[in-house]
């Protein structure tokens with residue numbers, strides 16, 4: 001995680017850019033997608049344009065929406081100066097998901113679908129902070145990313161897992177790669193108040209994240225087979 005990945009002025013420009021574009025409303029948060037359309041499985045619930053998210057996360061690799069918008073060029077350039085990120089990565093990132101979480105709204109535990117995206121996933125936090133928890137489920141107790149009724153709800157009866165929490169302040173960039181990307185679930189608790197090592201942090205504003213990924217065009221051949229939908233029929 002890199003703090004202050006963008007300046008306060010750049011943060012304001014990025015927020016203004018997405019706020020001037022149309023948002024799609026999900027049950028608890030709003031999203032925008034660039035590069036490729038993201039596929040959620042929806043159940044329609046009452047009001048027009050509002051949906052209940054029920055199933056897994058994937059991308060339609062045949063639905064190219066166009067190049068990523070110019071307002072993220074500076075961020076893409078900065079990503080290439082990340083240690084361990086190859087210079088060619090900037091041209092490879094072709095999908096951007098913008099998530100807007102109202103205060104206290106989180107995200108259900110999941111691993112980004114291996115067959116949908118390449119290894120490196122970059123997530124820029126803006127506006128408000130959050131805690132992102134990483135969970136490694138014991139072999140055999142891992143559950144597929146499909147979540148029953150009311151996805152994005154916390155599940156009280158979680159199987160045994162190792163947990164590591166990371167505090168993501170606004171303007172920070174998180175890189176998920178290797179085991180952290182392929183074998184650990186990531187999760188944003190549905191809290192308005194987080195306890196970070198005994199320090200109480202209030203989430204008193206919305207959080208907007210920009211998640212940058214590369215759409216995978218063939219099967220995944222990672223070494224984390226039990227978590228890989230390309231290599232494991234159970235996923």
Ligand SMILES: O=C(O)CCC(=O)C(=O)O
Pocket residue numbers: 057097099107112123124186209211
């Ligand atoms: O909001 C974030 O930082 C993460 C979003 C995420 O995990 C996803 O869209 O798959």
Ligand SMILES: [Fe+2]
Pocket residue numbers: 110111112186
């Ligand atoms: Fe994710």
